[in-house]
Every structure is written in C-alpha cells, then in structure tokens.
Amino acid sequence: MKRYIVKRLLEMIPTTFGVLVLTFVLFHVVGGSPAEVVLGKNASSEALAAFDALHGYDRPLLAGRWSRIRALGDVPRETLARRPESGLLRLPLTYALPAGRYRVNAGRVLLGLRESATGAADEALVDGPAPLTFAVREGWTAATLDIEGPSAPRVRLEKGNRGLLDSQFVHYLTSLARGDFGLSIEHRLPVAQVLREGVGPSLALTIPILAGGTLVGVMLALLCAAWRGSVTDRAVLVLSTVLMSVNYVVWVLAGQFLLAFKARLFPLWGFESAAYLVLPVLIGIVSGLGRDVRFYRAAILDEVFKPYVRTAQAKGVSGARIMVRHVLRNSLIPIVTYFSLSVPFLFTGSLMLESFFGIPGLGSVSLNAIHSSDMAVVRAVVILGALLYQIVNVATDVCYAWLDPRVRLG
Amino acid sequence: MTASMNIRPNIVGRLWRRWDTRLCLIVILVYAAAAVYGEAVYRTARLTDRTPAYNAVRERSRYVAPAFVRLGAVRARPEDEPLYLLGSDNLGRDVLQRLVQGTRIAFHVGIITSLIAIPLGVLLGCLGGYFGGRTDSVVVWLCATVASMPGLLFILAVAMVVGQGLAGVYLGIGLTTWVSVCRNVRGEVIKHRHRAYVQAAQVLGYGHARIMFRHILPNVTHIILIAFSVRFPASVATEVFISFLGIGVQGEPSWGIMINNARLRLWQGVWWEMTFVTLAIFALVLAFNHVADELRDLLDPALRTEQV
Numbered sequence: 001m002k003r004y005i006v007k008r009l010l011e012m013i014p015t016t017f018g019v020l021v022l023t024f025v026l027f028h029v030v031g032g033s034p035a036e037v038v039l040g041k042n043a044s045s046e047a048l049a050a051f052d053a054l055h056g057y058d059r060p061l062l063a064g065r066w067s068r069i070r071a072l073g074d075v076p077r078e079t080l081a082r083r084p085e086s087g088l089l090r091l092p093l094t095y096a097l098p099a100g101r102y103r104v105n106a107g108r109v110l111l112g113l114r115e116s117a118t119g120a121a122d123e124a125l126v127d128g129p130a131p132l133t134f135a136v137r138e139g140w141t142a143a144t145l146d147i148e149g150p151s152a153p154r155v156r157l158e159k160g161n162r163g164l165l166d167s168q169f170v171h172y173l174t175s176l177a178r179g180d181f182g183l184s185i186e187h188r189l190p191v192a193q194v195l196r197e198g199v200g201p202s203l204a205l206t207i208p209i210l211a212g213g214t215l216v217g218v219m220l221a222l223l224c225a226a227w228r229g230s231v232t233d234r235a236v237l238v239l240s241t242v243l244m245s246v247n248y249v250v251w252v253l254a255g256q257f258l259l260a261f262k263a264r265l266f267p268l269w270g271f272e273s274a275a276y277l278v279l280p281v282l283i284g285i286v287s288g289l290g291r292d293v294r295f296y297r298a299a300i301l302d303e304v305f306k307p308y309v310r311t312a313q314a315k316g317v318s319g320a321r322i323m324v325r326h327v328l329r330n331s332l333i334p335i336v337t338y339f340s341l342s343v344p345f346l347f348t349g350s351l352m353l354e355s356f357f358g359i360p361g362l363g364s365v366s367l368n369a370i371h372s373s374d375m376a377v378v379r380a381v382v383i384l385g386a387l388l389y390q391i392v393n394v395a396t397d398v399c400y401a402w403l404d405p406r407v408r409l410g
Numbered sequence: 411m412t413a414s415m416n417i418r419p420n421i422v423g424r425l426w427r428r429w430d431t432r433l434c435l436i437v438i439l440v441y442a443a444a445a446v447y448g449e450a451v452y453r454t455a456r457l458t459d460r461t462p463a464y465n466a467v468r469e470r471s472r473y474v475a476p477a478f479v480r481l482g483a484v485r486a487r488p489e490d491e492p493l494y495l496l497g498s499d500n501l502g503r504d505v506l507q508r509l510v511q512g513t514r515i516a517f518h519v520g521i522i523t524s525l526i527a528i529p530l531g532v533l534l535g536c537l538g539g540y541f542g543g544r545t546d547s548v549v550v551w552l553c554a555t556v557a558s559m560p561g562l563l564f565i566l567a568v569a570m571v572v573g574q575g576l577a578g579v580y581l582g583i584g585l586t587t588w589v590s591v592c593r594n595v596r597g598e599v600i601k602h603r604h605r606a607y608v609q610a611a612q613v614l615g616y617g618h619a620r621i622m623f624r625h626i627l628p629n630v631t632h633i634i635l636i637a638f639s640v641r642f643p644a645s646v647a648t649e650v651f652i653s654f655l656g657i658g659v660q661g662e663p664s665w666g667i668m669i670n671n672a673r674l675r676l677w678q679g680v681w682w683e684m685t686f687v688t689l690a691i692f693a694l695v696l697a698f699n700h701v702a703d704e705l706r707d708l709l710d711p712a713l714r715t716e717q718v
Contacts, residue, residue: 385560
C-alpha cells in the first residue's frame with residue numbers, strides 16, 4: 001500500500017513539470033511582452049523597461065548571460081548620427097540606462113554618465129576589442145552612449161544577466177515553489193491574497209451544486225435503471241439529451257431573466273445571504289443534470305445484468321433493495337471517479353454563474369482577469385487548478401487501492 | 411475488426427432508417443446548406459466591397475418584430491424595408507441574415523477545431539499505442555498534462571494569449587480537446603498491435619508508418635467518426651460561450667455575440683433575437699448530440715459508458 005502511494009506521488013512529478021512548462025510557454029513565450037499587454041502599445045519604452053525589471057521579464061527566457069533591452073533594439077548602422085567633436089556615433093537611447101553591466105558590439109564606447117541623486121555629470125571612455133563590456137555604477141545612469149563603429153551592420157546593445165541560469169523560467173519555478181504567484185496588476189495585490197478571498201464564495205456556490213447534482217442525478221439514474229426500457233426511462237433519457245443541448249449561457253441568462261426578473265422568485269444579483277445562492281445553485285444543477293444522468297445511468301446499467309442481481313431476485317429481495325443495496329454499491333467506482341473529476345472545479349468556481357449573479361468567487365476573479373489581461377491571476381488559477389486535479393486524482397486512486405487490492409497489485 | 415468493416419459501408423443507411431436520426435440528419439443538412447449560403451454571402455460582400463445584408467444598418471427599422479407577429483398589425487412598412495422574417499435588432503439588421511452568418515461561423519469552428527484536435531489525437535494515439543515503451547510514456551505524459559488543465563479556463567487563457575478573434579478560439583479549443591481522441595485511439599491501437607494481420611505486415615517487412623496508417627488506422631476509423639460527432643457540437647457550444655464573454659469572435663455575428671447583444675434588449679421586451687439564437691444553437695447541438703449517440707451505439711457499444 002505504501003509503495004503504491006509513493007509510486008502514484010512520484011508519477012505526479014513529470015505531470016506537474018509538464019503543467020509548469022505548458023503554462024510558462026503559454027504565458028511567457030506565446031503571449032508576447034506582458035509589459036505591452038498591460039501598459040498598452042503606446043507606453044514609453046522607459047515605462048516598459050521599468051515594468052520588465054519589476055516583474056523579472058528583463059531576463060532571458062530559458063538561460064543566457066545577456067538579454068535584449070528596450071533602450072535600443074537592432075539599429076542599422078547607417079541611421080546613426082556622427083558627433084562632430086569626437087567622431088563617434090551617437091546611439092538613439094530611448095531612456096537613460098540604469099546601473100548594471102552592458103555589452104555592445106563596438107570597439108570604443110564613450111558614456112555620458114549622470115548621478116541620479118545630485119545630477120552631477122561625468123564621462124567615461126571604454127576601449128577594447130568588440131564586443132565591448134562596460135558597467136554603469138550604482139546610483140548613476142548613462143544618458144548618452146557614443147560608439148566608435150559596430151563590428152556588424154546592426155548595432156546591438158544587451159544587458160548583463162546575473163548568472164547563466166538567472167532566467168525567467170528559473171525565476172518562475174523558484175517563485176512558484178515559494179508560493180509566490182506574483183502581483184495582480186489590476187488589484188495591485190499579491191495574487192495569493194486575491195485568490196484567498198475568492199475561495200470561500202466559490203465553495204459556497206460549487207459545493208451545493210456538486211452535492212445536489214450528484215444526488216438528483218444518481219436518483220434519476222437509479223429510477224431509469226430500475227425501469228429500464230419503460231416510458232419513464234425513455235422520457236428521462238430524451239429529456240437529458242435535450243437538457244444537455246441547451247447552451248450553458250442560455251441556462252444562466254434565461255434562469256436569471258425568467259425566475260429572478262420576471263417571476264421575482266429569487267434575488268437578482270448579489271452575495272448577501274443564502275437566499276442569493278439558491279438560483280445560481282439551481283441553474284448549476286439543472287445545466288449539468290443531462291450529462292450526469294446519462295453517465296450514471298450507463299454506469300448503473302453495466303451492473304444490472306450481472307449474475308448477483310439475478311441471485312438477489314431469486315432470493316426474493318425487493319426491487320428497491322436490490323437497486324440501492326446491491327447495484328448502487330457495485331456501480332460506485334465509476335460514479336466516484338466521475339464525482340472526483342468535478343472536485344478541482346469546486347475551487348476554480350463557475351465563471352458564468354459568479355459573474356452574472358455577483359458572487360465574488362474565483363470564477364468571477366478569473367473572468368475579470370481575462371478581460372483585463374491580468375496574466376498573473378489567470379496563470380495562478382490555471383496552475384492551481386491543474387495541481388488540484390492531480391492531487392484529487394492521486395487521492396481517488398489511493399482510495400481505490402485501499403478498497404480493492406486488485407488495483408494496487410495490477 | 412471484421413465487425414467494424416462490415417458496418418462501415420451502410421452507417422448512413424442505418425442512421426437514415428430510423429425516423430429520429432433521419433430528422434436529425436436533415437436538420438444538420440439544412441444547417442450545412444445555410445452555412446454554405448452564408449459563406450457565399452460573406453465572400454461576395456468581401457469581393458464586391460459592399461456592406462453585406464447581415465450588416466446593413468437601417469435606423470428607421472429598429473426592433474421590428476418578426477414577420478409572423480406583424481401579420482395583423484397595420485403599421486405602414488417603408489417601401490425598401492426587408493421582410494424581417496425573424497425581426498430586426500437594435501440597428502435594424504435582419505436577425506435571420508445574422509443567424510445564417512452565425513451558422514457559418516459555427517461550422518467553421520466545429521470543422522477547424524476538429525481538424526486540429528482529431529489529427530493530433532490520432533497521430534499521438536497511433537504512435538503511443540503502436541510503439542509502446544518510451545514513446546507511449548511521452549504520449550501518456552502529454553495527455554495527463556493537458557488533461558489536468560482546468561478546461562474552460564485554459565481554453566479562455568489560450569484564446570486570450572493567442573489574441574482576440576477566431577484564430578484564438580480555434581487554437582484554444584483545438585489544442586485542449588485532442589486528449590480524449592488520443593486516449594481512445596491509443597486504447598484501440600493497443601488492442602490491434604498484436605493481432606495476426608499486424609504481425610503478418612511486420613513479417614512482410616512493411617515500415618512502421620505503413621502498418622500504422624494503412625493497416626491499423628482503417629480499423630479504428632469508427633473512433634474518429636464518433637470523436638467528430640461528439641467534438642463538433644461541443645466546439646460549437648464552447649465557441650458560443652467564448653464569444654459571449656467577448657474573448658472570441660469580434661465584429662462578426664457569431665451566435666455568442668448575438669446572445670450578448672440580445673441579452674440587454676431582453677429586459678426591454680425584445681424577445682425575438684434571444685429566442686431565435688437560442689433555438690438555432692439548440693437545434694443544431696441537439697441534432698448532432700443525438701446522431702453522435704446513435705453512431706456510438708452502432709459502431710462501438712463498448713464506448714457507450716465512457717465519457718468521450
């Protein structure tokens with residue numbers, strides 16, 4: 001048993017790594033510059049660079065000693081103006097370079113330095129073979145940068161990195177390991193805090209939905225299985241296909257419009273008392289019912305034709321008792337699996353229901369984050385959801401192994 | 411193996427024989443025709459650089475009720491006003507024309523996401539199932555990784571990151587839904603891997619690719635057919651959801667956008683826009699879901715209990 005648990009836990013490692021790589025690729029590589037997403041295309045490159053430095057986006061993606069900076073992209077050599085006094089080419093810096101190490105592909109560099117505190121000016125000349133490395137001291141900035149002539153047709157200016165592995169990916173992994181999900185741009189708060197506030201309302205909505213949905217679904221499925229082939233069975237089956245085909249958006253909108261607005265049976269919007277949760281929970285249960293009933297019915301029907309059911313019938317056990325005591329117990333494995341797959345979603349909440357009924361849970365937090373491109377929050381919810389999914393999966397498997405020795409030996 | 415080979419030629423015939431599946435197939439065909447017509451309208455409008463009928467704004471005919479509601483009314487209709495069979499919206503645009511465009515977009519989404527998800531799932535499933543060992547471990551790892559992502563939120567994140575518009579929706583749905591296809595194909599290929607006909611092909615010295623795709627794949631096509639019939643309505647429903655939230659299609663009358671527009675007017679008593687979009691989505695998804703059920707029962711009874 002212990003070996004089985006350890007084995008399942010070890011199997012979590014590659015998948016977790018995969019999840020982290022996938023989210024990293026999605027949010028850091030495919031997504032383009034987060035600074036441009038947040039600050040807009042028209043932001044100054046100084047503001048963009050400050051954002052990058054604050055959030056660690058000025059480092060290389062995977063590994064490397066040098067990374068490109070926004071002060072100067074690739075500039076064709078012909079476009080540079082020659083300084084009459086020194087004969088050097090002046091680089092068009094979009095902002096003064098802050099303290100740090102830099103590299104440029106030129107032979108001689110003249111820095112126009114300025115002390116940030118006093119405004120005192122200074123000059124520094126660096127000579128040597130291209131590419132040339134130079135440093136701007138702490139407390140100073142380089143306002144101008146003149147170079148002798150690049151070794152290539154394009155001038156490249158790069159910022160030094162603290163180490164080969166001081167990259168965005170490593171930083172991403174280490175901060176996640178510390179439980180640091182970064183800063184929410186919209187709320188100006190740590191993401192962890194934003195999420196912590198949303199868990200309670202989400203659970204208040206999703207736990208009743210899951211519990212009610214499972215209860216109603218299993219009961220309907222038992223009735224269908226007991227009277228399989230009858231009119232009731234057919235009607236429930238047809239009805240569940242119909243329920244399944246109604247779009248989720250329509251469930252939410254129609255429920256809110258007809259029951260809360262027209263009939264005034266429920267409060268329309270808000271999160272003040274339990275009464276506010278009744279309608280969203282109802283909608284949540286009904287919208288999932290079609291799929292649930294079909295699954296549970298199939299799971300129960302798999303058991304109904306087994307010999308032990310015939311034995312029980314021959315012994316004269318009543319129909320209801322056979323269904324509940326014999327059949328339901330044996331069909332619990334697929335039912336519990338299906339149930340456990342919904343558990344991670346308890347925490348991520350319901351995107352639509354929460355937004356439309358004003359429940360301040362993780363679902364509405366994530367939806368707002370998607371609308372305002374608050375990457376850090378979306379990323380954190382995706383990662384936490386994925387981790388939770390795996391933990392629940394392992395927990396379910398361990399439960400099976402505990403209940404059924406064939407699982408841990410097979 | 412032989413069972414699926416015998417069934418395949420007359421799947422359509424067997425679906426057609428039952429009145430309920432026949433009705434569903436007819437509904438799907440009508441939608442497909444509407445989508446083709448919508449595509450033609452869309453293409454001509456783009457080629458001739460004219461405002462298409464579904465975007466024609468008529469300030470004087472805002473919120474016109476559907477034609478069949480107006481039958482008894484004596485409101486004088488302007489000469490050039492269209493019929494508005496299903497009414498007009500807040501800008502005097504024809505709801506029916508917009509529904510047809512919505513059908514066009516729904517078919518684009520259903521087909522293109524399937525074209526991303528199914529080949530990807532089939533390829534990985536074949537590789538993993540056929541070779542086993544380390545290849546299989548990689549495939550299983552990929553499946554487990556993508557499967558553990560929180561469904562809809564992950565699709566939304568992909569759509570957001572890739573950029574607003576249809577490309578984001580295609581990729582978001584396509585790249586997250588191949589897992590179930592892959593798992594089913596892999597399971598089926600594993601069953602076939604040691605069958606006599608595969609061993610015979612190996613003895614003959616055929617290459618792995620040829621055995622996988624020429625010999626085994628034809629025997630698992632029923633899985634692909636079922637996957638398509640299940641994926642199509644699911645993708646359409648997801649697209650409605652994404653576009654409704656304002657992350658998917660922009661500036662085109664997708665069903666999700668129409669619902670979002672109609673939602674606000676519903677409170678003022680403009681019921682037709684909402685009702686007809688809802689019905690349009692419902693009928694297509696229901697027809698597809700029912701055909702998918704029957705197809706599954708016909709082709710693979712063992713899959714019936716599984717959640718595809």
